[in-house]
Amino acid sequence: MQQDSQHNDEYTIQVQDKAPVDLAKPVKIHPPKGGKGANQYPPNDRIYVREVKGRVETMRRLLGFALMALFLMLPWLTYQGEQAILLNIFEQRFRIFGLTLWPQDLTILAWLFMVAAFALFLVTTLWGRVWCGFTCPQTTWTFIFMWFERKIEGSRHQRMKLDQRPMDADKFIRKTLKHLAWLLVALFTALTFVGYFTDIRALFSEFFVLQSSAWAVGFVLFFTFATYGNAGWMREIMCTHICPYARFQSAMFDKDTFIVAYDEKRGEPRGPRGRKVEPSKLGLGDCIDCNLCVQVCPTGIDIRNGLQYECINCGACIDACDNVMEKMGYPKKLISFTTERRLQGGETKVWRLKSVGYGLALLALGALLVLDVVFRVPLELDVVRDRNTLYRENQQGFIENVYQLRIMNKSQQAQVYSIHATGIEDLEYIGPAQVEVAGGEVHIVPITVAIDPYFLSASLVEINFTVTAESDSRVSRQTQSNFISR
Template sequence: MNDRIPVTLIETLDARTPIRLTPAQAGGPIHTRSFTGRFRDLRRIGAGLLLALFFATQWLTWEGRQAVLWDLGRQQFHIFGATFWPQDFILLSALLIIAAFGLFFITVLAGRAWCGYACPQSIWTWIFMWAERVTEGDRHQRIKLDAASWSVGKLARRSAKHSFWLAVSLATAVAFIGYFTPVRTLVADLFNLQLGLTEAFWLFFFTAATYLNAGWLREKVCVHMCPYSRFQSVMFDPDTLVISYDAARGEQRGARRKDSDPRAQGLGDCIDCTLCVQVCPTGIDIRDGLQLDCLSCGACIDACDSVMDKMGYARGLVRYTSERALTGGRTRLLRPRLVGYAAALLVMIGAFTWALAERPQLSLDVTRDRTLYRENQHGQIENMYSLKVINKTQQARRYQIRLDDERFELHAPRELQLAPGEIVDVPVSVALLDQAESVAGELRFAVSDAAEPERQVSAPSTFIAPRVR
């Protein structure tokens, strides 16, 4: 009895047709070719604005201090005129949730547009690739340099490239750490070689991380390490705008003379120049269809459009389009999932704005002394408390403490004077006025702004007294 499973040969490859692997498939280094185009210009403008925001913001001043500073030592986070405290952590959580929904909205609308135009990994990778072109030449020159044996010229070019990379990495580390420690002091200590151990460690860490991520790992971070590349495809729908190759128009691909009629030769518009592969930062061939490695940066569109212009063909052989449009339909912008994300995003932004505007600028925490109670000199039962008062504003304020309960008498400072951002611990005592009354329940302290009494906060605590028999 023959138990072998029959095999049917479906397709065979012509042995005369060479198998051409993309750089990503071959596993070698990806050397991108220089190019021009509208999407490259758009990406440069966006990246330039983001880089200016990142490198310049920490140098701004606000009322005599650094405008944006996350002061971890004092647990104060300054963002221009606002100061946030650990108690405001819920606002940071809300902001991260809003950012996540914004990313979901963008993904449903235009695929991985975030990766191609705004992701720091992509922006720094493009900077490092530009440094390669400046120091080692364009794509064919870098390939030739890789294959050449070591010489003084090769050593000089490689040294210049890595020096450029390290300089950008160090500048990035200084800018990042400058948001957590005063940047002017940091830069002065760096030039004077007087960095503390903590600052030196983090400076080395972020310099090395930037150098490795943007210089050596590059597309591997996007393809293998970034979780977004793994789950973003499940958010696509037939109307999501992604970079696509129009196979119906481009096939059969092949070389031809510019003045020839491709239809007479049985050819499509694709001349198989592979420029779309040569400019891709992840080294894929977009003509193989939508792939996990595609960053939606538009480089292949710019390269293909330039070829179409030279050949006299219409642009758009590779373009941003949807699966529905490729099959002859019409892309729907208003669809339930996209509208739902947009509505949720608007509601969350509105709620966050309201919470930010109504955020209390005064904080009160009450801690009861561990002693149960004591009897004061007047024979009254007395409990001790510690009130932690925080002035969250950027101005000196006067505050008043009170206890709105006629059964008790509060012994506390009549008024507190707090500097901007100051925290004080105020010891107070509360006495029970009616000794015949047995009390073991809740009471509530309140602190109000002396200039604006309507601005107040309160915090509960308990009062303990012996049981009256």
């Protein structure tokens, strides 16, 4: 401690001998001034984010545009004459192009969710919170809402001035147009999202003529106001206080994880200076303390304070700082995507025990998902006995049992199935030998099995029912049931 104190004293004296330096001042967030009765503690959603341009911002916009286009386009695609992606919860049937998933296919969804989770873990271990900054729907919609805000209310400085002045006609019109634009975007988003779960063409045609069902209208309105509230008002509160990923992602970080970081050794001590002044002569680092990195941050943090869980790795501060460095004639990447180990002068290890473990787990789960889909039989068979009559004797003296075969065609094409009953010698099958079942439908077939009592060795014996597709003998299911004689 004494050595540190002595070192700090020497450092202070050295700086003071060269030139007086204005040390870094606390970052100021400029909320609008409230009138009488306004909140004493300005909410975080009044952060005024400055627009920034640069290579990272361009990449983020292009990726966001591609993902948004994919989100808007997918429910409108058709496959074999039907909506390509339809997650029908009421009918308990998910149709994804040529694949139809039923509750019996829950393992496929479980593998899919686990693959997505471990992919997120691997990406986080390697590149930090790039999901949050570049692909998260909350971030994408927030930046869309901020774009409308800038176009209608003006730049950061103009928005601050607009909120500070009393209500007048111009302010009322701008605020009304902004919120109207937000609501329209949120409504279109909600309609598209609900369109993944119902016929999207019918939804759009019926919604605006007030012919939609109460369920459809309720969900559309719910997601409209949820999007409007999340992207328009809550914004970074979702990322810093509500989203669980912001809380547990730090457990996946280490010194080799790529993060948005400030090079303190190069930038400190920070302070203002002229463009033509050599910073070394003033005892300063490259940071001119312009606070632009704070003004462009959507969560309102100062990246110069070190790694913080509020940082979503959007890279806006990188572009802002690079633009300043370019104007000052300094090298770029004072703020950059880097690792803690690299900042300390070491070599980053991309593949280490943690990332290799997540990678192997991801490969294993992906293989299980592929195997489950490849070896999935698109046919399901359930047999239900008639509960009203356990057995009966017909005119020939044969014992009869009545069953219902529930044949589920899990493909999207109509199939013809043959039905066979086996397991007891000389049984008589009474019912259709073949049935045609439409794609993605369930067909119930009532049948009767009659057996001569001479061939029954016990009062309760097992009987097998087999259903096989005529087009492909590999698509076959066999189910056992009981035959009761007394």
